[in-house]
Amino acid sequence: xxxxxxxxxxxxxxxxxxxxxxxxxxxxxxxxxxxxxxxxxxxxxxxxxxxxxxxxxxxxxxxxxxxxxxxxxxxxxxxxxxxxxxxxxxxxxxxxxxxxxxxxxxxxxxxxxxxxxxxxxxxxxxxxxxxxxxxxxxxxxxxxxxxxxxxxxxxxxxxxxxxxxxxxxxxxxxxxxxxxxxxxxxxxxxxxxxxxxxxxxxxxxxxxxxxxxxxxxxxxxxxxxxxxxxxxxxxxxxxxxxxxxxxxxxxxxxxxxxxxxxxxxxxxxxxxxxxxxxxxxxxxxxxxxxxxxxxxxxx
Amino acid sequence: xxxxxxxxxxxxxxxxxxxxxxxxxxxxxxxxxxxxxxxxxxxxxxxxxxxxxxxxxxxxxxxxxxxxxxxxxxxxxxxxxxxxxxxxxxxxxxxxxxxxxxxxxxxxxxxxxxxxxxxxxxxxxxxxxxxxxxxxxxxxxxxxxxxxxxxxxxxxxxxxxxxxxxxxxxxxxxxxxxxxxxxxxxxxxxxxxxxxxxxxxxxxxxxxxxxxxxxxxxxxxxxxxxxxxxxxxxxxxxxxxxxxxxxxxxxxxxxxxxxxxxxxxxxxxxxxxxxxxxxx
Numbered sequence: 001x002x003x004x005x006x007x008x009x010x011x012x013x014x015x016x017x018x019x020x021x022x023x024x025x026x027x028x029x030x031x032x033x034x035x036x037x038x039x040x041x042x043x044x045x046x047x048x049x050x051x052x053x054x055x056x057x058x059x060x061x062x063x064x065x066x067x068x069x070x071x072x073x074x075x076x077x078x079x080x081x082x083x084x085x086x087x088x089x090x091x092x093x094x095x096x097x098x099x100x101x102x103x104x105x106x107x108x109x110x111x112x113x114x115x116x117x118x119x120x121x122x123x124x125x126x127x128x129x130x131x132x133x134x135x136x137x138x139x140x141x142x143x144x145x146x147x148x149x150x151x152x153x154x155x156x157x158x159x160x161x162x163x164x165x166x167x168x169x170x171x172x173x174x175x176x177x178x179x180x181x182x183x184x185x186x187x188x189x190x191x192x193x194x195x196x197x198x199x200x201x202x203x204x205x206x207x208x209x210x211x212x213x214x215x216x217x218x219x220x221x222x223x224x225x226x227x228x229x230x231x232x233x234x235x236x237x238x239x240x241x242x243x244x245x246x247x248x249x250x251x252x253x254x255x256x257x258x259x260x261x262x263x264x265x266x267x268x269x270x271x272x273x274x275x276x277x278x279x280x281x282x283x284x285x286x287x288x289x290x291x292x293x294x295x296x297x298x299x
Numbered sequence: 300x301x302x303x304x305x306x307x308x309x310x311x312x313x314x315x316x317x318x319x320x321x322x323x324x325x326x327x328x329x330x331x332x333x334x335x336x337x338x339x340x341x342x343x344x345x346x347x348x349x350x351x352x353x354x355x356x357x358x359x360x361x362x363x364x365x366x367x368x369x370x371x372x373x374x375x376x377x378x379x380x381x382x383x384x385x386x387x388x389x390x391x392x393x394x395x396x397x398x399x400x401x402x403x404x405x406x407x408x409x410x411x412x413x414x415x416x417x418x419x420x421x422x423x424x425x426x427x428x429x430x431x432x433x434x435x436x437x438x439x440x441x442x443x444x445x446x447x448x449x450x451x452x453x454x455x456x457x458x459x460x461x462x463x464x465x466x467x468x469x470x471x472x473x474x475x476x477x478x479x480x481x482x483x484x485x486x487x488x489x490x491x492x493x494x495x496x497x498x499x500x501x502x503x504x505x506x507x508x509x510x511x512x513x514x515x516x517x518x519x520x521x522x523x524x525x526x527x528x529x530x531x532x533x534x535x536x537x538x539x540x541x542x543x544x545x546x547x548x549x550x551x552x553x554x555x556x557x558x559x560x561x562x563x564x565x566x567x568x569x570x571x572x573x574x575x576x577x578x579x
Contacts, residue, residue, distance in 0.1 A: 172527060172531065173523045173524060173527040173528050173531060174522065174523055174524070175524070175527075176524035176527055177524075177527060177530075178527055178530035178531045178533075178534055179531050179534045179535065184531075184534040184535050184537065184538065185538060187535075188535055188538055191492055192467060192491050192492035192493065193434075193466060193467055193535070193539075194433075194434065194435055194436055194467065194491075194492055194493050194494070194495060195492030195493075195495060196492075196535060197413070197434040197435050197532070197535060198435050198492075198495040200531050200535065201413055201434070201435070201528045201531055201532065202519045202520070202523070202528075203523060204519070210492070214492075262538065266534075266537075269534055269537050270534060273530055273533065273534045274530075277524075277526070277527060277530060282524055282526075286524070295522065
């Protein structure tokens, strides 16, 4: 079924490529997420530092649409995720989660349908946009990332850190659900099975010391985020000079092949794995406690 | 209702909150285990699996060694029982090796609770294989190691090690150590995130180490939604479960031929009379 859907998607793409291409215009949802194109680089910027770049479910969908746009633009070789301020992103907005639980749903079918749509948007649509992305995904990790946002960092091909105060936190067991957005694949693969177990089962942060060499390839040791973002882009442009673009993308396709298959499988196992937890209501209770500061992240 | 289970003088167990604690308690024999003991371990795992109040199965040991592996006495006994009960060598080793090995390995592979190993010292052979099947490992200090002396004993990989070791340590590091019978020392266990935390305690203090790990675990699980822990384990395990199930059958059926041919028995004999040594 999955294979059919994917090949179906390819067929649509092939058919549409016969027609003259028209520029896809994605209107900006709001000012929290922006993008710009600079030569071979498609740059996505999280731009809400005063709220630690926390994101709504729609923001994640918007990021996925931007990824699609970058994928479909031939001149693009790298999709770069940047952020602003102290945090890369503190994860999903509480308000977005509370929204899901707002109306009293007495009708079980309606309740589950609503949850399926909410849970599938990050776990299927966003996760798939990352899994099937053909350009090199670079993350400029300027600070800590939590939850769904940390999951996106783990999906990137190359991650650079601004300094050694960055960390990734996957607080799923603290929030009453299970691994989401590809983390059951990315973390076991990148951190090692035992370490992924430790951090995900106990919701403990993956500190810089462990990130270096597993997820982070270079530490820039900088204090200013703008300087860091500029420096990374400058280095990427320099590194790219003289390289054959088709080789870069061809290599990604080969290196990513196995991971891609596993990620596509995980879309089903993670979505179906996490849904009963959300349906039980436990995550809503815990998000509210977090918001009222009766519950804390483990740092 | 808890099912009644027989007692075993080398292995004890108790339940404390969400923790099912299994402890090897024969330090004067370096916690070497016989076939029946491995079966008992498998039965305890099943017991923990069926208990819905249990979320974590903790393996602890006592003394200087976690476990020195298969006890030669048991193997010698299996050898002596020839001609009487079994129609052939194949039949004998099916009972004395294949059935036990495949059972305990399967119990670890299919276990649904989070398996935590408190590695208080070195582990060898099948015991070391079981350590590699645990989800999370804590070490007492940096003197711990895992040794898989299959090449030295005339055997091949067992207990899922053909899959667990390349996955957890990388294929090249695994070949080097399995082919040449060298230990996996602390360094490589740490590099690969195999050990989550080194407690930096003296080797003589296994009991304090066990208590310290448990204390930390109690703090760690506080406030967590425990069903999430099991749901997470299930998802993370889904990546490799098929490989483990397949290899368990291939390993024991492959090893059977070696036992039938008699080389392991000869070499276990040499080890016992000290003509042959483990390489450390």
